[in-house]
Amino acid sequence: MVIKQKFSIDFQYEIIFTRNIFSPENDTLIRLLQKTPGIPTTKVIVVVDQGLVGVDRGISTTIESYFSNYSQVQMLDLPLVVTGGEESKNDTRELVKVLELIDRAKVDRHAYVIAVGGGSVLDMVGFAAAIAHRGIKHIRIPTTTLSQNDSGVGVKNGINYFGKKNFLGTFAPPYAVVNDFLFLESLDIRDWRAGTAEAVKVALIKDKEFFNWICNHAEQLSQRDLSCMEKLVIRCAELHSEHIGGSNDPFEMGSSRPLDFGHWAAHKLEQLSGFELRHGEAVAIGIALDVCYAVQAGYLKQELADQIIDALQKLGFRLVHPTVFGQDGVSINPELLKGLEEFREHLGGQLTIPMIKEIGSKFDVHEMNPAWIEAAAQSLLQKKEAHAD
Template sequence: MTPLAALTEGASFITVPVPLGDRAYDILVGRGLIETAGTRIARLGARAAAIVTDEHVGPLYAGLLAGALEAQGLRTSVVTLPPGEATKSYASLERVCDAVLAAKIERGDLVVALGGGVIGDLAGFAAAVARRGVRFVQVPTTLLSQVDSSVGGKTGINSRHGKNLVGAFHQPSLVLADTALLDTLPVREMRAGYAEVAKYGLIDDERFFSWCEANWQGVFAGGPERDEAVAQSCRAKAAVVVRDEHENGDRALLNLGHTFGHALERITAYDSARLVHGEGVAIGLALAFRFSAALGLCPPSDAERVEAHLSAAGLPTRLAHVPGGCGTVDDLLDAMAQDKKVKGGALTFILARGIGQSFIAPGIEADKVRSFLDSELDPSRS
């Protein structure tokens, strides 16, 4: 791992390369990048850009970005959508595709995703299918999207059958992660994004998890720790994406905590008032480590350490922490059955032998999952 102290030396922003041959791109991380976004995006050589944003982010930054692009000679349009997970829908996809076509965006032009993970996933998918593929740029505005969804080319929408079940792999041409945009992010959204930061340490880098335990407050406060955390998370994800772009192998490790987390999102009907993605991931991370401990794979002390850190950061870690409840064991198992990692009807989990020692565990027996969930739903354990 690149020494964390060296990440910000000699530059006002950090460049994280994603070397994918003729589809290679850079992730830029740092404060104030939005101010130079017009110039940086114009260097990609497009003649037009369609900005996709939502009603929260658009009033703050869409006009600024559109003006900067127009100043560079790009014909620019903006489509603004409602905020929230429900926007990742067939209806919104149709709306964005129609707007892109109406704006006469050609294959050499750009779709610019200005927002959090919902906008990034949706705009990226629209870019993947409009005219059978146009280029796009990610300008993520939440911690979660800066460290996770904007990197790696996974795009898509939700179905009534589950989360992210309709989509495509479509790499961006550039990612601009302006960490100053997080200064006004609600604390709940910061916490949700932080779950994905901690995840990278839990997957295969115990040293980074230890760093998170010591520095998480600086990440929230907006000090240099924030840039370091975002850059290190992007480096970790980029390395996995380069090895396994289409999730045929160890890219599945990035789903640590997500089998449980996605099931909880489905059960709560993607209602962000009850549960946002990062909160589901946080519960899922804690469950994955407790399940690993229950199977005798992971020291119980490591599972306790994971829960303690996530709790210290203000994140939920138990099924009982889901507002309005999460149903029965059968409800949870049914939701998990729609997970993209199901093969031949058998669930694949990402489990751990310890912090920084995650692995892919295919074909986990259903009775073991049921027994574990039964114990987790026992109120006496909350």
């Protein structure tokens, strides 16, 4: 006896771009929150990244007074400030604080959890929202380049566990994403730059024209030209969301993770550096390694690899980091190679690593030759030495 069951759920959400989201004149959020028919007062809680408080002590008060202007939206508690950065994902402490707030404020499934912060805080709060009451609607307000152009616009959330990146997490599309460009102004230079690595990544696998644009604007981007960064964020967010919506595999059921070009090494490098490396910085190194690997394997022409590495360096990334190498400082770190198996394990199935033969499209490989990875790392080292001359 078999009863067949089948249904599908149609997810849709807007990724909105604005400036100064909590100014009294900006009603973007209110318009979003009023969309629930039959519910006169929409209830929300807000979680704020500590990094934002560090650059604007008054942010919680600004948020409170923003909502107090609108009777149709009720903030159920004061904004909860949580630790920013990877630390917020490295254990369950911050997650529990958010869950406690959800419980204390009696947030139900008609209410919203609004997260304001970098990719780490958004991942952690998104996870809390996804598991409390089996899923509360969440709105993301990403405040870093990386979260505005990549992590915040997607459907994944999670925290690190057992020392492994994103070991606990769910696929839970947000109710909406609102990118406020003005938040980017207060980022420190490393976080400003970090998102550009994801832009290079997605351009390399999907959009040659965008890659050329990045090359032509690399210096402006590294010198904090906000209007240039806005263009980069928008195109990158578009490419990421087109992929998620159009790939037929938004919840990554298969073995392929096209958007994770350069990431098998990146995730491991973050961990090996004790998270001293930012995700974007590790992605830049991971891309450089895979691009050099593609040359070793005969997939990619040396001149294209040089162009990519040159772009990453102009954007301000250092592509040689001690965690890539073993104790002698020259040979490949055997721990790094474990990143391949961890990458496979995360999705299951066959090892599938995105690679490029040309700029703008990717293909998959199912094994990586350690000797070529070693040679790729050596060629990065040589480039660094040549650069130093």
